[in-house]
Amino acid sequence: MQKAQTPKGAAGLDPLDLAILRALLTDSGLTNKAIASRLGLAESTCAYRLRTLRDAGVIVGTRVKLSLEALGFPLQAIVKVRLGSHNAEHVNTLYSQLTQVPGVIAAFHVAGEDDFHLHVAAENPEALRDLVLKHITVHRVVRQTETQLIFEARDGVGVLAQ
Amino acid sequence: MQKAQTPKGAAGLDPLDLAILRALLTDSGLTNKAIASRLGLAESTCAYRLRTLRDAGVIVGTRVKLSLEALGFPLQAIVKVRLGSHNAEHVNTLYSQLTQVPGVIAAFHVAGEDDFHLHVAAENPEALRDLVLKHITVHRVVRQTETQLIFEARDGVGVLAQ
DNA sequence: CTTGAAATTGAAGCAGG
DNA sequence: CCTGCTTCAATTTCAAG
Secondary structure, eight states: OOOOOOOOOTTSOOHHHHHHHHHHHHOSSOOHHHHHHHHTOOHHHHHHHHHHHHHTTSEEEEEEEEOTTTTTOOEEEEEEEEESOOOHHHHHHHHHHHHTSTTEEEEEEESSSOSEEEEEEESSHHHHHHHHHHHTTTSTTEEEEEEEEEEEEEEOOOTTOO | OOOOOOOOOTTSOOHHHHHHHHHHHHOSSOOHHHHHHHHTOOHHHHHHHHHHHHHTTSEEEEEEEEOTTTTTOOEEEEEEEEESOOOHHHHHHHHHHHHTSTTEEEEEEESSSOSEEEEEEESSHHHHHHHHHHHTTTSTTEEEEEEEEEEEEEEOOOTTOO
């Protein structure tokens, strides 16, 4: 049975691809077989689409999610970093160094008032202070930092929301 | 062969647990068997530790990483949201609504100058504008927003860096 | 807590529709 | 592009040390 040619979205994804991706995002257990049965298609078909999505670079990989609290890092913060000089090489070097700082979960190079936003985690307030003072403000290009405690972090629905 | 009792860290994790977690974070292919062989222990042992870590809530789950660019969302931004009123119920209601906005990848409720930081993705500048104007600033409690384009996003080493 | 072997389940390859 | 079948590898279970 040959299905009708499916309409393609802006990124070349048909509804089946989107359904598979949504299932992957929804179900924590990302078993390739479970998706097939849930969507009512053969396992080999699902595997084929998954491989295609992987080859196309849509699915980059899969990562474990750890509980920062359970690991003993109950404190999270956003550290805004502002530079005194914006020499391209200096900025890039600093960027690489910031991502290597223990406790830095994610780093964003942003346009506007701030230069970098760092999402960090720490064991306690003292560790957070040391993270900022000993690993961020020590760099000469860093002119100013501003740390905002995170009360709560939540995931959003993302770009595939229906 | 009974190994010596292992020293526990602050979160009750021994060196073997940490080694397993680091292997999980490092290797994109999170095959349970590969970890066992890499660390030189039996598969069943590795599986046992993994189950324990899961039951303890350290390993929350596993999520697929999609390429926002490949999906057709090449634009990312941080949207700072500031409120006019800080009534607890209003704040919480807004928080829930913001996480449901299509394009919102993550949301942070922060202390300080801003109230929320939203990590968003959009297909193009117009879509980004619509996201902010039609889904965020429409709420009465939102007093002000500030959108900073993300030049580049990178992952940090996290809290388990050696 | 660790382990090897058995038993179950899921993934990968392949050729046909 | 979809599918069932075969082959293979991995996860799970369990009883013992």
